[in-house]
Amino acid sequence: MSNIRSAIENTVSISLFNRGLAGKIFEEVKHSGPKVVMKNNTAECVLLSPEEYICLLDEVNDARLLATAAKRMQHFDPSLLITQEQMDKEFGFTPADYADTDEVEFE
Numbered sequence: 001m002s003n004i005r006s007a008i009e010n011t012v013s014i015s016l017f018n019r020g021l022a023g024k025i026f027e028e029v030k031h032s033g034p035k036v037v038m039k040n041n042t043a044e045c046v047l048l049s050p051e052e053y054i055c056l057l058d059e060v061n062d063a064r065l066l067a068t069a070a071k072r073m074q075h076f077d078p079s080l081l082i083t084q085e086q087m088d089k090e091f092g093f094t095p096a097d098y099a100d101t102d103e104v105e106f107e
Contacts, residue, residue, distance in 0.1 A: 012047075014039040 012025055012035045025047070029035050035047045048056070088094070 010034065011036045011038050013037075014044060 010033070014037055016025060025035065029047045030049050034052065037044045037047060
């Protein structure tokens with residue numbers, strides 16, 4: 001029953017936009033969340049607040065990064081790792097080259 005109620009409360013007819021009620025609809029989106037705009041009994045688009053849209057994009061980006069990391073870990077071979085000293089030697093870096101660099105922070 002709550003799904004039916006949610007569907008009714010979260011849909012809006014395109015005709016309401018044509019009647020000049022866009023401002024009211026946008027306020028409802030800000031306060032109540034996304035709305036599905038219906039045109040000829042078919043979902044036409046989804047209205048989201050900018051904050052919700054940014055959160056959605058962040059979640060999609062995080063999911064893509066996680067999928068990439070998981071794929072890379074499937075092929076991870078610890079025997080191919082090299083130490084910082086080996087890297088420095090290969091590229092000719094010395095401790096003086098790192099003297100003026102800031103610490104890198106990871107989240």
